[in-house]
Amino acid sequence: MQSSTVRDNESYNPYMKMPLGIEKHASIVYTITIFYQVQEEICASCFKCMVLRVREDGGMLHYDIMDGKNKIFSVVHNVNDHEATCSCKIFEMVGLFCRHIFVVFRDLEKIPLKYVVNRWPKDASLKATFEIDGVIYDQNGPKDEKKML
Numbered sequence: 001m002q003s004s005t006v007r008d009n010e011s012y013n014p015y016m017k018m019p020l021g022i023e024k025h026a027s028i029v030y031t032i033t034i035f036y037q038v039q040e041e042i043c044a045s046c047f048k049c050m051v052l053r054v055r056e057d058g059g060m061l062h063y064d065i066m067d068g069k070n071k072i073f074s075v076v077h078n079v080n081d082h083e084a085t086c087s088c089k090i091f092e093m094v095g096l097f098c099r100h101i102f103v104v105f106r107d108l109e110k111i112p113l114k115y116v117v118n119r120w121p122k123d124a125s126l127k128a129t130f131e132i133d134g135v136i137y138d139q140n141g142p143k144d145e146k147k148m149l
Helices: 004-008 021-029 032-047 090-094 099-105
Strands: 050-057 060-066 072-078 083-086 130-132 135-137
Touching: 021 032, 032 099, 060 099, 072 099, 083 090, 083 099
Parallel strands: none
Antiparallel strands: 050 060, 060 072, 072 083, 130 135
């Protein structure tokens, strides 16, 4: 059993449950806490979701996916642009992929970077926190008192 100190350590390499490149990429990109949530969705996409139907319409793939609770969700996948939306709207609410989108992205080696929301990656605290009148203030950077005023 892992201690919480080891588990919360950002340099800790988590155990991969699936032989998928997208899971490995998630472990590199996301904080350890967020990674475990993403890993749960990846595993659920493999073991709890079933594709009921796929149809093509104008270059878009439309999936009907049933999850472990016998609910059906619709995923629209633009294969050329690596874009997907799901009727569950978890990505829009939380900023992380749901298991339904991982079903269609399972073969990707990496999560498309346009879907890595700024608040979840390991380097999130290194990014600018806000901007006022064109001046970017970094919570980790040196403070210029004149600019702050």
